[in-house]
Amino acid sequence: xxxxxxxxxxxxxxxxxxxxxxxxxxxxxxxxxxxxxxxxxxxxxxxxxxxxxxxxxxxxxxxxxxxxxxxxxxxxxxxxxxxxxxxxxxxxxxxxxxxxxxxxxxxxxxxxxxxxxxxxxxxxxxxxxxxxxxxxxxxxxxxxxxxxxxxxxxxxxxxxxxxxxxxxxxxxxxxxxxxxxxxxxxxxxxxxxxxxxxxxxxxxxxxxxxxxxxxxxxxxxxxxxxxxxxxxxxxxxxxxxxxxxxxxxxxxxxxxxxxxxxxxxxxxxxxxxxxxxxxxxxxxxxxxxxxxxxxxxxxxxxxxxxxxxxxxxxxxxxxxxxxxxxxxxxxxxxxxxxxxxxxxxxxxxxxxxxxxxxxxxxxxxxxxxxxxxxxxxxxxxxxxxxxxxxxxxxxxxxxxxxxxxxxxxxxxxxxxxxxxxxxxxxxxxxxxxxxxx
Numbered sequence: 157x158x159x160x161x162x163x164x165x166x167x168x169x170x171x172x173x174x175x176x177x178x179x180x181x182x183x184x185x186x187x188x189x190x191x192x193x194x195x196x197x198x199x200x201x202x203x204x205x206x207x208x209x210x211x212x213x214x215x216x217x218x219x220x221x222x223x224x225x226x227x228x229x230x231x232x233x234x235x236x237x238x239x240x241x242x243x244x245x246x247x248x249x250x251x252x253x254x255x256x257x258x259x260x261x262x263x264x265x266x267x268x269x270x271x272x273x274x275x276x277x278x279x280x281x282x283x284x285x286x287x288x289x290x291x292x293x294x295x296x297x298x299x300x301x302x303x304x305x306x307x308x309x310x311x312x313x314x315x316x317x318x319x320x321x322x323x324x325x326x327x328x329x330x331x332x333x334x335x336x337x338x339x340x341x342x343x344x345x346x347x348x349x350x351x352x353x354x355x356x357x358x359x360x361x362x363x364x365x366x367x368x369x370x371x372x373x374x375x376x377x378x379x380x381x382x383x384x385x386x387x388x389x390x391x392x393x394x395x396x397x398x399x400x401x402x403x404x405x406x407x408x409x410x411x412x413x414x415x416x417x418x419x420x421x422x423x424x425x426x427x428x429x430x431x432x433x434x435x436x437x438x439x440x441x442x443x444x445x446x447x448x449x450x451x452x453x454x455x456x457x458x459x460x461x462x463x464x465x466x467x468x469x470x471x472x473x474x475x476x477x478x479x480x481x482x483x484x485x486x487x488x489x490x491x492x493x494x495x496x497x498x499x500x501x502x503x504x505x506x507x508x509x510x511x512x513x514x515x516x517x518x519x520x521x522x523x524x525x526x527x528x529x530x531x532x533x534x535x536x537x538x539x540x541x542x543x544x545x546x547x548x549x550x551x552x553x554x555x556x557x558x559x560x561x562x563x564x565x566x567x568x569x570x571x572x573x574x575x576x577x578x579x580x581x582x583x584x585x586x587x588x589x590x591x592x593x
Contacts, residue, residue, distance in 0.1 A: 162190045162508060165250060165271040167240045169196040169224055171203060172472040172493030173277030175566045178231045179501045185232030190508070192233035193269060195240060195252060196224060202300050203563055204279070205490055208339055210303035211429075212346035213311065214353075214528070217300050219580075227567065237264060240278070243444040245465055250274065273467055273504055276454060277497075278440070280473035280488060283433035283451060289410035294430035297339060306429070310347075313426055314354055318361040329367045332415050332425035334407055335432030336373035337381065338525055341390055343429065344369050345527035348397045370400040370423055372415060374432070377403055381487060382523050389533045390525055397530060407432070434488060436474040449476045458515040460500055469503070471496035479518050486518045490559065494566070495519065524556040532556050 164184070166177040177194045184190035200221040202210070209215035228235040242251035248271050255264035281298045284290035295306045310331075317324055331347055333340045351364040371378065371394070378394070378401060379387045394401060405417040410430075415423045436452035447455040447463045454470035455463050456477050462468045472493040477486045486492050495518060503513040526532045532552035564573045 161188065162272040163193070163270055164190050164273045164275070164504060165193045165195060165269055166275045166277060167195045167250065168277035168279060168472070168474070169194055169198075169201050169235075170277060170279045170472060170493065171490050171563060172497040173275070174201050174222070174224075174227070175494060175563070176275060176277065176471070176497040176501055177233050178227065178567050179497070180504065181228070181231040181233030183501075183505070184508075187232075194224060194228065194233055194235050195238055195250070195269065196235070197237070197239035197255075198300070199224060199237065200300070201227075203490070203560055205338075206560070207297045207300065207303045208343040208346055210300060211297055211306040211310075211343060212350050213307045214346055214349065217304060221300070222567065236267075236269065238267065240276075241439055243274075243446075243468075244268075245444045245446075245468070248272065248274075248467070271467075273469070273507075275469045275471060275500055276440070276474060277471045277493075278437055278474045280434040280436055282430050283435040284430060285433060287407055287409065290407075290430055293410045293412055294334070294428045296430055297343070306427075309427060310350070314359050314362055317366070318359045324362065324366045327368075327413075327424035328426055329362065330370070330423075330425045331367065331427045331429070332370045332372060332423050333429045333431060334372045334410075334415065335430065336371045336375075336378035336401070336403070337431060338379065338523075340371055340373075340429070340431040341378055341394065342526050342528075343431070344371055344394060344399045345397060345530060348399065349528045349530070368400065369398070370402060370425070372402045372405050372407060372417065372423065374406040375403065379525065382525075386523065386525070386533055390527070393527050393531045393533065397527070434473060440474060458517075459503060459513055460496055460516050469500050471500055477516060477518075486516075489523070490563070491521060492518055494563070524552055524559065526553070526556050 164180055166173050177192060181192045185192040200223055202217055202221045206215055206220065210217045224235040238252035238255055240250055241253040249268045250271065252267045252269065254262050254266045257263050282296045296302050297306065313329060317328055333344055347369055351367040355362065355364060377387045378390055391401060405419060405421060407415055408418050409416040410428055413424060415425060415428060438452060440448060440454060441452045442448055446465065449455055453474055453476040456470050456475045457463055460469050460471060460477065462470060473488040479486045496516060499514055499516045506513050524532060561573060
């Protein structure tokens with residue numbers, strides 16, 4: 157009697173999860189060596205570093221999204237729609253919540269899935285730190301749906317101002333972004349570009365000068381997790397765009413009309429965006445007795461296996477992994493998720509043949525921050541302890557664009573990515589530069 161093939165379940169189709177399940181499907185699933193399943197709560201994938209462009213309207217998510225069912229069919233894995241809500245380690249099953257449609261009707265019942273190897277790759281969500289009014293009055297950019305909600309509200313605010321038949325009121329179009337990490341910085345530059353594009357497309361009752369964009373940051377500089385020279389270069393570029401930067405300002409309350417800080421400042425804002433911190437989803441906290449930290453991340457060994465269960469891995473933003481040689485965990489970046497996905501792919505293949513599994517060593521290849529069409533700044537070979545080489549302008553922009561292309565290549569291969577890039581160029585030549593509905 158032959159042994160049943162192993163069941164590998166990946167929960168979360170973000171950058172790392174989708175790359176991992178695609179590689180496993182092509183190598184093992186198509187050859188019948190394993191049963192590969194991806195579980196995600198949405199139908200489609202979009203690279204998370206692009207969400208600020210979706211929010212600003214400079215990227216239409218429907219043009220760049222990947223259908224999980226289509227990717228599964230091409231790559232040798234199965235896709236199952238649903239949100240993980242529980243874990244039974246003894247019986248090696250995960251619980252997936254029922255799925256409801258927009259009207260609240262159940263379309264998929266609650267289910268359980270068996271696994272031999274489980275990889276949790278559910279990413280992160282914004283952390284409001286319990287600050288009063290954040291959840292009720294701020295917009296977030298954790299998902300495509302949230303980014304699209306932001307874009308719709310932004311356009312509605314412009315249309316209302318354009319047609320109101322009265323002068324623009326002070327603060328009516330002010331946008332405040334809490335958090336000066338990469339998301340907040342990149343969003344501010346995109347919004348500056350949008351203010352000019354909407355005027356060019358006919359909403360000329362609203363002038364770019366009517367729109368005030370502010371970034372509020374609790375630390376003493378923007379991009380506090382990156383080298384200081386990169387932070388300084390970014391601040392200079394933002395100043396050229398007229399973005400107001402408020403550092404050393406800790407937010408203590410958000411109201412319907414403003415943001416209040418510990419120093420006593422009150423920043424009026426019609427649109428408020430929270431990008432100040434992350435945590436793993438709440439359902440992971442101490443799930444099935446596994447070790448988690450204060451932001452719900454699953455604590456893993458250097459093999460990326462959870463500390464209390466070798467058959468459960470965690471990768472990406474939802475895991476806490478020591479950064480060897482540094483006094484901190486591996487940072488929540490796309491390059492880390494990509495590297496983790498590659499290691500777990502090798503680890504599972506080696507375990508299936510009873511070979512020794514590798515350990516994870518994070519390699520920091522630097523950071524890049526896009527300021528839209530205005531500039532891109534970054535650093536190469538970016539070990540915090542060894543220093544880095546700062547790059548700006550065209551070279552940095554090309555490298556930034558190549559990061560997304562590398563993600564696409566891992567999913568589609570070089571030829572298909574080349575065809576997609578050509579298609580994108582033709583599409584951009586006939587479509588507006590901003591989403592107008």
